[in-house]
Amino acid sequence: MLKLKDKYQKEVIPEMMKKFGYKSPMAVPRVLKAVVNTGFGRQVVGKSGDEQKKIQEGIVSDLTAICGQKAILAAAKKSISSFKIRQGMPIGAKVTLRGKKMYDFIEKVINVVLPRSRDFQGIEAKSIDKQGSLTVAIKEQIAFPEVSPERARQIFGLEITVATNAKTREKGLELLKLLGFPIKA
Numbered sequence: 001m002l003k004l005k006d007k008y009q010k011e012v013i014p015e016m017m018k019k020f021g022y023k024s025p026m027a028v029p030r031v032l033k034a035v036v037n038t039g040f041g042r043q044v045v046g047k048s049g050d051e052q053k054k055i056q057e058g059i060v061s062d063l064t065a066i067c068g069q070k071a072i073l074a075a076a077k078k079s080i081s082s083f084k085i086r087q088g089m090p091i092g093a094k095v096t097l098r099g100k101k102m103y104d105f106i107e108k109v110i111n112v113v114l115p116r117s118r119d120f121q122g123i124e125a126k127s128i129d130k131q132g133s134l135t136v137a138i139k140e141q142i143a144f145p146e147v148s149p150e151r152a153r154q155i156f157g158l159e160i161t162v163a164t165n166a167k168t169r170e171k172g173l174e175l176l177k178l179l180g181f182p183i184k185a
Contacts, residue, residue, distance in 0.1 A: 140156075
């Protein structure tokens with residue numbers, strides 16, 4: 001079985017050039033980055049400082065194990081009193097992957113995580129935006145092999161965005177299908 005980057009170079013580029021009439025392989029759209037993020041604002045609201053710290057550390061360590069790169073905390077941009085959120089309070093974590101780590105992560109998502117997630121019947125085509133980028137939500141982080149369900153302190157969902165430089169939705173959809181994403185027709 002080909003690695004994802006090799007598959008892109010040997011199969012996807014020629015197929016895209018044939019289908020869309022690109023004259024150069026450099027003109028073919030490619031995957032730029034994968035962003036994995038999660039929000040934990042609901043879990044930390046109303047907790048003491050130590051409890052908040054424990055929840056944050058648990059989520060950041062799980063996200064770091066999943067992605068193979070340290071997750072950074074995302075702070076609230078403004079205070080929202082009804083949600084008990086103060087400006088600057090950490091309410092999420094994210095990881096941006098590029099290059100080899102990105103290809104390895106996307107390959108793991110396609111081949112391992114999506115088939116393991118509960119009630120998965122394929123990715124809806126409407127998950128792809130006008131620029132050809134895909135956003136997929138995974139309900140539980142325990143679908144990843146790096147996180148053992150017994151040791152997970154919190155169950156949280158994550159959102160994976162695969163950004164491409166395709167100019168249209170149609171080209172992005174075709175690129176992602178050729179890469180092996182299980183997209184429903």
